[in-house]
Amino acid sequence: MKLSLRLPPHYHLRSVILSHGWSALEPFRVMPRRDGLSVAIRMSTGKPVVLLCTQTGRRLQIKAEGTDAVTEGEREEIRGMVAAMFRTDENLDGLYAWARRKKRLSWILAVGAGRILRAPTAFEDTVKMICTTNCSWSLTTLMVGRLTNSLGTAIGDRHTFPSAADMANQTERFYRREIKAGYRSPYLLELARRVAYGDLHIERVRNGELAEQEKIDLFANIMGVGPYALGNLLRLHSVYDRYAHDSWITAEYAKRYHDGRKVSERTIERRYEAFSPYQGLIYWLDMTKPWYRKKHDFDSDFTS
C-alpha cells in the first residue's frame, strides 16, 4: 500500500531525520544514505505495520509493508501519524523569519532545519526521554531497544514500541532486571500505569487542545521528568521558548563560544533570549548545526 502527503515549503526529510537522536532509536531505522526513515507502528486496531518514508519533491511518500489489506480508516490513521511524526503541519514561519533576518541563522532555512522528529505518540516520546536522563547515549539505545524487543508487537524481524497498556502490565522488577533501567524503573512503570488507567491523558498535547502552560504542567507532573526532559519534551510539542540544558549541549556551547571554558546556564540563555519565542529551538539548532554537514555514517552522528 502506498500513499503520500503534501509537504510545506523548505521541508527536507533528511533534516528531520538529523534533528536529534530519535531516528537512531528503535523502532525507527534510517534507510541507506539517510534519505528515508522506516518505522514499525501499531495502529489503533492493533495491526502492526512497517512504514517506509521518503521524500520526492514536495511530497512525502509512504509505503506500508507487512500487512495485506489496509482499510480507508487505517490509511487516514497512517497519514495522521506520519504527519505528526515528521512535523509536516508544523508552522515555523517565525523561526524562518529569524533565519532570514540573521546571517548566522541562514543555514536553518537553507537545509529546512527546525522540524524535530517525534515518535508516533507522546507516550513513546516521554518514555524515551526518561531513558536519556543521566546516562550515555549508548545506554539509552540499549534500554529503548530492550523495551521495544521485549514488549512491542512483532512484525517480521522488527517490533513496534510497546503501548502504555503493554508496559503497565509489567513489574518494577522487570524494568530493573530485563530492561536494566535502574532507578528509572519506577518512573517508567508509574507513567505507563497513569496513561493506561486513564489518569493521565498524555496524547492531549498532540491534538491542539492544550495551551502552552497546560503542556508544561502536564509534563512537569510526570515523575522522572526534570528541567532537561521537560525542555526537550516541550520542544517536541511546539513550545520553543524553553531551554533544555544537559552536559552535552553545555559542553558544546563552551567549546563553540568560550574556548572550552564552562559558563553558567544563565549566560547561555542571555545569548539566545533575543530570539523569543524560538530561543530554545535556536539554541538547539545552533549547537547541532555540524550534524547537518556531516557525510560519514549515520550512527556516529548521535554518539559522543
Place this chain on the structure above:
DNA sequence: GCGTCCAGGTCTACC
C-alpha cells in the same frame, strides 16, 4: 582484569 569516573538528570531531605 580491576577500579574509578561520568554520561544528553531527577528526586528527596534538609537547611
Place this chain on the structure above:
DNA sequence: GGTAGACCTGGACGC
C-alpha cells in the same frame, strides 16, 4: 529557594 547525596547502567580510561 538552594543544595547535598543517593540513585542504575555501561563504556572509557588508567593502572
